[in-house]
Amino acid sequence: MLRRYASIYAALWKNSVTREMTFKVNFLLWILVDVLWFALQICFFSVLYSHTEKIGDWLKWEVILLAGAGNFIQQIFVALFQTNMVHMSEHVRTGRLDFLLLLPVNTRFIVSLRQPDLNAYVTGALAVAVMVYAGVKLGLSPSPAAIAGFLLLCAAGVLIHYSMMFMISCACFWTVRSEGIVWGYYHLLQVSRQPDAAFSGAFRIFFTFVIPMILVANVPAKLLADKIKSPVEMLLLLGMSGVIYLMSAVVWRFSMKRYRSASS
Amino acid sequence: MKKYWRLFNVGIQNTLVYRANFLFRSVFGLVPLFATLSLWRAVFTGKQGDVAGYTLGAMISYYLVVTIVDGLTAVTEDDWQIVGDIKDGRLSQLLLKPLDYLTYRLTLYAAGRVVFVACAIVPVAIFIYYHREHLVVPADALTLGAFLLSLVLTALLQFFISYTMALLAFWVLEVSTFIFILYSFEYIAGGHLFPLDILPSAVVKALHFTPFPYQLFFPVNVYLGRATGAALWSGLFIQFCWVVAAYLAARFVWARGVRHYGAVGG
Numbered sequence: 001m002l003r004r005y006a007s008i009y010a011a012l013w014k015n016s017v018t019r020e021m022t023f024k025v026n027f028l029l030w031i032l033v034d035v036l037w038f039a040l041q042i043c044f045f046s047v048l049y050s051h052t053e054k055i056g057d058w059l060k061w062e063v064i065l066l067a068g069a070g071n072f073i074q075q076i077f078v079a080l081f082q083t084n085m086v087h088m089s090e091h092v093r094t095g096r097l098d099f100l101l102l103l104p105v106n107t108r109f110i111v112s113l114r115q116p117d118l119n120a121y122v123t124g125a126l127a128v129a130v131m132v133y134a135g136v137k138l139g140l141s142p143s144p145a146a147i148a149g150f151l152l153l154c155a156a157g158v159l160i161h162y163s164m165m166f167m168i169s170c171a172c173f174w175t176v177r178s179e180g181i182v183w184g185y186y187h188l189l190q191v192s193r194q195p196d197a198a199f200s201g202a203f204r205i206f207f208t209f210v211i212p213m214i215l216v217a218n219v220p221a222k223l224l225a226d227k228i229k230s231p232v233e234m235l236l237l238l239g240m241s242g243v244i245y246l247m248s249a250v251v252w253r254f255s256m257k258r259y260r261s262a263s264s
Numbered sequence: 265m266k267k268y269w270r271l272f273n274v275g276i277q278n279t280l281v282y283r284a285n286f287l288f289r290s291v292f293g294l295v296p297l298f299a300t301l302s303l304w305r306a307v308f309t310g311k312q313g314d315v316a317g318y319t320l321g322a323m324i325s326y327y328l329v330v331t332i333v334d335g336l337t338a339v340t341e342d343d344w345q346i347v348g349d350i351k352d353g354r355l356s357q358l359l360l361k362p363l364d365y366l367t368y369r370l371t372l373y374a375a376g377r378v379v380f381v382a383c384a385i386v387p388v389a390i391f392i393y394y395h396r397e398h399l400v401v402p403a404d405a406l407t408l409g410a411f412l413l414s415l416v417l418t419a420l421l422q423f424f425i426s427y428t429m430a431l432l433a434f435w436v437l438e439v440s441t442f443i444f445i446l447y448s449f450e451y452i453a454g455g456h457l458f459p460l461d462i463l464p465s466a467v468v469k470a471l472h473f474t475p476f477p478y479q480l481f482f483p484v485n486v487y488l489g490r491a492t493g494a495a496l497w498s499g500l501f502i503q504f505c506w507v508v509a510a511y512l513a514a515r516f517v518w519a520r521g522v523r524h525y526g527a528v529g530g
Binding site: 036048183199 | 284288289291292293295296298299302303304305306307310311315316437438441442444445448451452457458462463
């Protein structure tokens with residue numbers, strides 16, 4: 001079972017490589033775009049820290065580590081899922097979803113993972129490099145257990161991004177055009193790369209317990225930087241990712257019931 | 265003129281399709297802005313005094329005015345639509361009509377802004393009302409007049425630059441990367457992310473040799489009364505020059521591009 005899906009995914013990957021390699025320059029330009037936006041963010045924090053020593057209890061390199069972690073999690077999400085989330089409304093509008101439903105695989109699997117994004121692996125690697133650099137600057141030497149925990153928390157973050165985006169994309173079963181809403185999520189992603197100490201009140205509660213954007217990157221970055229005060233934060237992130245995933249499963253089921261196909 | 269007026273009305277009706285889209289965009293767009301303001305609050309609580317002449321209140325009003333200017337002038341769908349016109353060959357039928365494509369696009373841009381403002385006004389107004397203690401009004405009629413003038417120039421500059429960029433679709437298959445690269449420069453060098461004058465003064469000076477500050481930072485400064493006297497007039501003049509330069513570039517690239525146009529599909 002698992003083996004079969006692994007081989008399907010390998011085939012999808014191979015397809016993707018072929019597709020990208022037909023437009024090599026474009027592939028490189030997209031990497032440049034991502035690098036620029038990432039640099040922009042680090043530039044913003046550098047400017048902030050040229051006027052202050054600390055934001056809450058966050059030092060400059062800790063925030064850069066956070067920006068790296070946030071970007072890393074986002075890029076893994078992009079690499080695996082993003083293109084597919086954007087395409088969802090297209091599948092529904094054109095009725096191409098019919099063909100995907102007919103395939104002898106789990107539909108959610110194929111809808112979510114059909115087209116990997118290869119650029120994101122490159123920018124993801126860059127984010128790792130930035131994290132390592134920030135870690136060296138901070139004099140961190142995380143234990144293998146801390147790194148394993150970090151990766152687990154990152155996976156929970158990716159799961160949150162994916163499940164949220166998946167639910168948003170499912171809106172297209174009702175509104176048909178949901179691209180605008182899908183891109184709206186990117187505005188929220190920006191929140192994930194900012195130090196939690198800056199937030200308070202209703203904003204913080206909302207983006208912790210309703211849309212856990214503040215947890216996604218902050219918790220793993222704090223684990224690496226040795227800033228975790230209690231294990232509750234980590235459990236909260238893991239718990240929220242589970243809850244949101246389950247919600248997305250319910251939404252998917254409703255969406256499938258709603259689907260009536262189009263123009264075929 | 266009359267036909268473009270009619271086109272303007274059609275444009276409004278067409279963009280009304282995007283109203284939910286615009287509403288989402290403006291609501292979601294306010295979230296990172298709120299986060300940025302929170303960050304600045306945290307910066308200011310951690311230190312005494314101001315940041316390069318900005319108090320916390322001044323900083324917040326800067327971002328509020330940025331939001332207003334951006335809502336009124338940002339190019340959102342237009343460049344993608346131009347790229348679409350060229351790539352899908354829809355341009356062929358437009359060329360056959362007695363329309364000037366640049367004026368046609370400018371009219372649709374204006375219509376799009378009207379609809380966007382109509383959709384965004386409620387969330388933005390709530391946001392500003394929440395921060396109302398920091399919203400300043402232009403100091404006097406001259407400031408207000410200069411602001412409105414530079415606002416129009418900003419809109420034209422934004423439009424001509426995006427238009428020229430989108431015309432690259434005549435030559436390049438995938439223009440979105442170029443658009444995003446330009447956008448990232450506009451975002452930081454235009455003063456979207458933070459007021460430019462908190463940067464080292466050499467950097468600020470260098471940036472002012474580019475059109476980017478005139479796409480956003482300058483009108484905001486005029487509004488806030490941070491550009492007065494000679495600086496105001498020379499700023500307006502330079503902004504005007506950039507508009508003319510961008511206009512000429514747009515005309516030039518169009519003239520070259522149309523000759524290159526192969527009419528795919530059609």
